[in-house]
Amino acid sequence: MTAPAYIPLRQHTEFSITDGTLRIKELVKKAAAFGLPALGISDLMNTFGLVKFYKACRGAGIKPVVGADVWVVNPDNPEQPFRAMLLVRNEAGYRRLCELLTRAYVGTDRNVAHAELEPQWLAEGGNEGLICLSGAHLGEVGRQLMNGHDSAARAAAQKYAQWFPDAFYLELQRLPEKPEWETSVSGSLKLAAELGLPVVATHPAQFLNPDDFKAHDARVCIAGGWVLADKRRPRDFAAGQYFASPEEVAARFADLPEALQNTVEIAKRCNLTLTLGKNFLPQFPTPDGMSLDDYLAHLSNQGLRERLAVLYPDEAEREQKLPEYQARLDFELGTIVQMGFPGYFLIVADFINWAKNNGCPVGPGRGSGAGSLVAYSLKITDLDPLRYALLFERFLNPERVSMPDIDVDFDERRRGEVIEYVEKKYGAEKVSQVVTFGTIKTKQALKDSARVLGYPFEMGERMTKALPPTVQGKDIALADIHNEKAERFVEAGDFRQLVAGDQDASKVFELAQGLAGLTRQWGVHACAVLMCSEPLMDVIPIMKRPSDGATITQFEYPLCEELGVLKMDFLGLSNLTTIEDALDNIVYNGKERVAIEEIELDDQPTFELLQRADTLGVFQLDGSGMRALLKQMRPTEFEDISAVSALYRPGPMGMNSHTNYALRKNGLQEIAPIHPELEEPLREILAPTYGLIVYQEQVMQIARVCAGFTMGQADTLRKAMGKKKLDVLQKQFEGFSAGMLANGYSKECVDRLWEILVPFAQYAFNKSHSACYGVISYWTAFLKANYPVEFMAALLTSKKDNKDKLALYLGECRRMGITVLVPDVNDSDSDFSAVGEQVRFGLSAVRNVGANVVEGILGARREKGAFTSFQDFLDKVPLQVCNKRAIECLVKAGAFDSMGYSRKALLAKVEEAVDSVVSLKKNEAAGQFDLFGGADVDLGAGVDVVVPDIPEWDKKVKLDHERDMLGLYVSDHPLSGMEHVLDRAADTTIVRLMNEESIQEGFVSLAGLITSVQPRVSKKNGKLWATIILEDLTGSAEINFFPATYQTVSTMLTPDTVAVVKVRVQDRDGTVQLSAQEMTLPSGDLLPDSPVELQMPERMCTAEQMASLARVLSSYPGSAPVRMHIHRPHATSVVQVDRKYYVQPGAGLFSDLRVLLGRNCLR
Secondary structure, X not given: OOOOOOOOOOEOEHHHOOOOOEOHHHHHHHHHHOOXXXXXXXXXXXXXXXXXXXXXXXXXXXXXXXXXEEEEOOOOOOOOOEEEEEEEOOHHHHHHHHHHHHHHHHOOOOOOOOOOXXXXXXXXXXXXXXXXXXXXXXXXXXXXXXXXXXXXXXXXXXXXXXXXXXXXXXXXOOOOOOHHHHHXXXXXXXXXXXXXXXXXXXXXXXXXXXXXXHHHHHHHHHHHOOOOOOOOOOOOOOOOOEOOOHHHHHHHOOOOHHHHHHHHHHHHHOOOOOOOOOOOOOOOOOHHHOOHHHHHHXXXXXXXXXXXXXXXXXXXXXXXXXXXXXXXXXXXXXXXXXXXXXXXXXXXXXXXXXXXXXXXXXXXXXXXXXXXXXXXXXXXXXXXXXXXXXXXXXXXXXXXXXXXXXXXXXXXXXXXXXXXXXXHHHOHHHEEEEEEEEEOOHHHHHHHHHHHOOOOHHHHHHHHHOOOOOEOOEOOOHHHOOOOOOOOOHHHHHHHHHHHHXXXXXXXXXXXXXXXXXXXXXXXXXXXXXXXXXXXXXXXXXXXXXXXXXXXXOOOHHHHHHOOOEEEEEEEEHHHHHHHHHHHHHHHOOOOOOOHHHOOOOOHHHHHXXXXXXXXXXXXXXXXXXXXXXXXXXXXXXXXXXXXXXXXXXXXXXXXXXXXXXXXXXXXXXXXXXOHHHOOOOHHHHHHHOOOOOXXXXXXXXXXXXXXXXXXXXXXXXXXXXXXXXXXXXXXXXHHHHHHHHOOXXXXXXXXXXXXXXXXXXXXXXXXXHHHHHHHHHHHHHHHHHOHHHHHHHHHHHOOOOHHHHHHHHHHHHHOOXXXXXXXXXXXXXXXXXXXXXXXXXXXXXXXXXXXXXXXXXXXXXXXXXXXXXHHHHHHOOHHHOOHHHHHHHHHHOOOHHHOOOHHHHHHHHHHHHHHHHHHHHHHHHOHHHHHOOOOOOHHHHOOOOOOOOOOOOHHHHHHHHHHHHOOOOOOOOOOOOHHHHHHHOOXXXXXXXXXXOOOOEEEEEEEEEEEEEEEEOXXXXXXXXXXXXXXXXXXXXXXXXXXXXXXXXXXXXXXXXXXXXXXXXXXXXXXEEEEEEEEOOOHHHOOOOOXXXXXXXXXXXXXXXXXXXXXXXXXXXXEOEEEEEEOOOOEEEEEOOHHHOEOOOHHXXXXXXXXXXXXXXX
């Protein structure tokens, strides 16, 4: 093989964020095709892609040359810093680059406005491990040459040569489109001769292929907010800046062979080896010189005995159980010590127990870590793994060494405190959060492309609406639109038709394909925290988030873990916050505090609530589909709660496992063995789940029992099944089959079990995680069942900034018979509070009432007592509260109702009263009363507030004001008294429809009050259409009446009309769009005691189904008859049920009927 003539050193990948579109995988693939032995990366002021690039090059047999393109401060013109390229020669150079970049982002002497290197940092020395390239025409030397300042260029070259002895190169760049760069080239050659400095040729590659220039140009415009056609926009890049072949660049510099040869020499000098898998676990301090192994064993054994004392209060039973627990603990400790992870467990236990001891709520566990008895003994987790058959090997496989991963849930408000504790314990310089990267998704690529091409907003909207529906949060990839082999190709027919028939849309699509998938911006990982035994900047470059100063790595966390840095997930779980608030509410409401973590998991009222599926607001069990499953399942024990969250997912539901579980649990489906030979061996494993494979742990246990696998081998099998790789599965099957045959099972039995096992294993859930989160579900259900007012107050507080969710849970309060009161300056706290058997709105929920006003009111109330009148209120509150707009909003929201004033009368007096009291309070604040020695001047003497006796607004005006201030109706509702009409006419409520876990496209009927009608004219054909606001008792929604529908109902579209609207539900970029199909006005048959008309096909009239129907009807006794319309092939029979089954119509009844008989069962 001939020696290379040129090595590309300067590549800006997509991780340069603003000016590169090179995708690392494609770049390395093309470099390999060029036969390059080495390749460089030099992203702008970051190393985001460094490790990914390093691994990709190594995998392709290419030597990686890593570095960064950096900004260097220009003292004479700070707005135009210089460029330089720093390449890493060795580990010392890598550490120095990390240090310099970290200093640019987090140093105390940095430029806060713009990350760049200060010249004095480079002058300090320590650069021996780096090679510096001058930056060509953008560097200090080149810039001075371009400006004709030859002496300044010479001084700059000498300065850099001093900073980087024998490692500074004058960089030369040539592009046919940029002849002006030749000034820098010729000047640099002259300086090189004068000063004895080497020169090097580089090609500034920003994109892969020549035809990628337009996408790159669009990327730059997206970052800068320009459009491509704007003649005023900067044009800093040329079409020739693609990743050129070595031959092409060599031809360009044929007159300067030494500049080409120096690229090879630099590549030879750069010899960084990243040691992946090294252990940078922080050192945990142990007492009295104990080893980590001994200290872990000591704490674990001590903790186990504390746990057993609670689990088994009876000493005899405890002694009987101890050997089983001790054997498991010893096995786990042996494995942990053998793998070298005692320090990990001690670190995790330390910060979790610090949190618990300092009143910060911690979840009972998360993920597979709950399968460890050591973790349970150390109080890392709170679920006994032996009682619930949780496997340690699912967490740590003794036969495959990998770092354990324990994720921890904290109260989201206090997560930061735990991070601060860790920073103090191990050193802030050794702890960091982690960068994450957002990419340009399908819809964003289309919208961005339409914008930079200069098309109106509607073009992007039209194209995104033509895409197939989003599936589980993911859109079809643009590359799959014309790929006939793609799974969703058929669904994209409308989009292909649009692109084929519209030249403008075709241009947008073409450009979008070049942008989709590119890194768009960096952010901060929601939960990952890194901990290191050394200062992190020696291992990974660090930066800070400008908004809050959070310290962040420049590598994503999987790459950080590969470098040996410990990653922990500190998650903020809002449900823990809700639970803690509910527990506080219980105390504030005069009841004894509940130790939620100590309650037994067998509370009867809780399971009754679950059986009724009254689980709105209950963790994980909130959605309508989940509630339907709960009604069918009728949970009676904790295992059911664990199972339901594992089953209610696309995989198991696709195999109908969720329904089969419910039917088998209630004796409605036979529990048949997988194979007769397996009935007895698998009885113990599958009995808790009624013969179904639900959990990954069951897959592992089956492999152990049937095929004789060790638990380590069983975990490897479980992983292989989950990944669905046929070659790997075949290899596993050979061992599995051999083991079963050796244990005496028939070939037929082996094949049958494998046939069942593989698809189930692909969707089986981690029981450790399901059980732990099942505990949180149980806790929230327990609180709702036993402390409903306190729980709902906490739940409403957690959703106070989400109007739709707030409306949903306020509606749930009404359903539960809990009165929600308007805010009150004497009774309200900042947030929702429990007051006896009622919930009181918080003051902070009132529009235009800020935190300082709320704190002023609460502080005055604490110090000076309750407010006896509006005048007394003004006298007692501090100046910050005397804000006319804030007080007017409090009045409209009803916060002074308890004082006996009408809202209308008080509002008329606010401006005058506030003006009067403000001047007095300002004088007091300025100390003017001291001139008269009046330290206790009574301000009330100067303000006489007389509220006129004016009648209250009518109900509509009063409630409209209330809704404006609080976001929804609270004290009353315009539709009060019409619940029966809405319940019977509507398939669902507005808020439930808008808050489904996923948007279910189709048709539904909504009923409510038309509050707004906006007539419109179509730009396409001039036809009339309208947008209305329909409001029911739960919330409001915007509905479009397009021309065809509008023409038929336009005369009925008037405000304050109660209407029933059948709408089409569509998913538009993740939001619900409602289009009216027809509209009617409620008729007399919707009166409370009108018959409930049911319809069903004859095949559904089985004895079992009729018994279920009788149970449902009996649950809602009332005076309304029930008629059944039984549809046969050629006739329909109408049957009226017996009087004892007459019902009280309502939302609960109609919901249950739809679950049992189908959504269209009501006529």
